[in-house]
Amino acid sequence: MVPQRVIIVEDEYLVALDVEAVLQSMGVETITIATTLAQAREAAGQDVADCVLLDVSLSDGKSYDFARELRAAGIPFGFVSGYGDTTGFPEDLMHAPLLGKPFGENEIVGFVLGLVDTDRDAVKE
Template identity: 85%
Template sequence: MVPQRVIIVEDEYLVALDVEAVLQSMGVETIVIATTLAQARQAVEQAGADCALLDVSLSDGKSYDFARELRAAGIPFGFVSGYGDTTGFPDDLTHAPLLGKPFGENEIIDFVSGLLDTADDTVKE
């Protein structure tokens, strides 16, 4: 399954553009790049999302609370971060999917597909 609307929450614009290019090659129709948490929240409020890719550290704070908001809304998300693992994450987010930077095109495709598969499994339960 290919998501139709993905939000990339990343304050390093070149990284976001790389991810956007891969998502476009997958056939994602709408990709929103949010460089701040405020922009990310606005994007979700306006049109929702099939999934979101979150950098942990942004210019306006950590994305943990936003991740919790996505979880509460039933929107699959994963962290795309330079952190090697989730050891320093809050306890309730240590099991969140994590794609470490740097990454390749196939890794992003597999990561996004995994987010959607997990969401499908949750819906089926």
């Protein structure tokens, strides 16, 4: 299932634009780019996203608490980060999906589809 509403939380705008272009080519209808946690929270509050792509380190802090908010709201998310693995993440987020930077178009497509497919599988159970 291709998601229809995706929020990209990324403070490197060129990276966000690259991800946006890939999502558009997949057929995602609504893409919101947030460069800060404040913008991300505002975007998530305006419209329920099918999934959220989170950079870990943003100009106004780490995205861990926002990830927890997304989890509590039942919104699928994954970290897209320069961190190679989740060993430095808080314990409750160590098993969150992670796509390491740099990545190619096929990797981001597979990552996004995996986020929404995982959520759909969880709903079936």
